[in-house]
Amino acid sequence: MTDVAEAFANSDFAPQREDLVFPLPPTFDNLDDERQHRKQKLAGALRLFGKLGFAEGVAGHITVRDPEETDHFWVNPFGVNFKHMKVSDLILVNHEGEVVHGNRPVNKAAFAIHGAIHQARPDVMAAAHSHSIFGKAFSALGRPLRMITQDAAMFYNDWVIHTDSGGAIVNDIADGMKMTDTLGDKKALIHRNHGLITVADTVDAAAWWFIALERACQVQLVAEAAGEPHEIPHEASQYSYDQSGNPAAGWFQFQPLWDEISREQPDLFD
Numbered sequence: 675m676t677d678v679a680e681a682f683a684n685s686d687f688a689p690q691r692e693d694l695v696f697p698l699p700p701t702f703d704n705l706d707d708e709r710q711h712r713k714q715k716l717a718g719a720l721r722l723f724g725k726l727g728f729a730e731g732v733a734g735h736i737t738v739r740d741p742e743e744t745d746h747f748w749v750n751p752f753g754v755n756f757k758h759m760k761v762s763d764l765i766l767v768n769h770e771g772e773v774v775h776g777n778r779p780v781n782k783a784a785f786a787i788h789g790a791i792h793q794a795r796p797d798v799m800a801a802a803h804s805h806s807i808f809g810k811a812f813s814a815l816g817r818p819l820r821m822i823t824q825d826a827a828m829f830y831n832d833w834v835i836h837t838d839s840g841g842a843i844v845n846d847i848a849d850g851m852k853m854t855d856t857l858g859d860k861k862a863l864i865h866r867n868h869g870l871i872t873v874a875d876t877v878d879a880a881a882w883w884f885i886a887l888e889r890a891c892q893v894q895l896v897a898e899a900a901g902e903p904h905e906i907p908h909e910a911s912q913y914s915y916d917q918s919g920n921p922a923a924g925w926f927q928f929q930p931l932w933d934e935i936s937r938e939q940p941d942l943f944d
Contacts, residue, residue, distance in 0.1 A: 687934045697929050699876070702738030708741045710761075712877060713748055716800075716944045717761045717929075719881035724756030725806055725935065726885065730884070735784035739792055739875050745769045747792050749779030760944045769793055770785065771847075774927070788849030791857070791873060798873040800880035809870035810841050812891035816866045818889060822903040827888040827914035833862040835885075844868075861919075863928045879924030 702708040716738045735758065737747040743766075750756070751765045759918060765776030769792070791801050816835065821827050836856040838932040844850060854870070855861045861883055863871045870891070872883035899905040906914070917923065936942065 684735040694768050695863045699925055705742045707929045713761045713764050714943060715877040715896035716748055716764060717759045717931055719877050720750050720759040721935050721939055721942050722931055728804040728806040729756045730805035735781055736802045737788040738800045747788060749780060749784050752781040760942055763944055783843060786844050786847050786850040790847055792855045794854040799875050801873045802876040802880045803871045805869050806888045809888050810894035812895060813864050813866050815868055820894055821911040822897055823905040824914050825886060827906060827911045828886060829862055830911040832916035832919060834859050834860050835864045835866060837866045850915055874924055875921050878928035879921050882924045882928040
């Protein structure tokens with residue numbers, strides 16, 4: 675059983691009766707099948723980001739570590755629209771920033787940010803970043819993420835703000851390493867004047883954390899514009915985090931979105 679499948683089986687999301695039909699993280703007999711699955715989820719997550727309006731020109735990237743060449747990661751190629759991404763479009767990049775599979779270039783910022791994260795965090799299989807509207811707006815304020823909704827609590831004590839090089843294009847691996855140092859062992863980083871970054875042990879969870887964080891930023895901006903929101907107490911925030919902020923919950927929350935995009939746009943598998 676894979677680590678994520680084992681975590682899921684031991685979580686509150688696991689079915690309590692054997693006769694209930696319930697999605698479970700897949701397991702694999704060989705690395706080729708696992709690689710193909712990761713690439714399919716990556717292409718689907720990129721399509722979802724496009725559908726949700728997270729695309730901003732050529733900015734933004736999601737990566738997943740290769741299951742065999744673990745110092746390499748798969749990523750969307752530079753200049754290809756999120757909405758059109760296919761499995762066959764994805765490129766494989768090593769930790770020197772060289773494209774070793776595929777015929778399109780890598781975004782320098784994708785390597786600077788994701789290369790640093792994948793090097794520093796062996797527990798991270800996938801990372802997501804885009805220049806989403808509310809993430810950018812929230813990051814410009816430099817404010818803390820407040821526990822004002824149940825959904826925000828999935829990030830309770832599991833996020834950080836990075837203030838260095840805010841607003842500048844991150845093309846230098848040294849800047850990426852600084853961001854990684856700030857990230858520490860957390861799953862979400864708000865880069866001031868830039869946007870959001872999320873990491874996880876699956877593409878599913880990394881994409882879901884990004885979507886959820888973008889919405890938490892949106893809700894906080896709206897609530898604070900209307901008045902002074904009530905804060906959720908520590909005990910309730912911690913309880914909600916324990917239920918919805920763990921890797922198994924992140925994987926599970928992504929599955930309805932995966933079902934939607936894979937049925938709606940099956941050409942992503944090409």
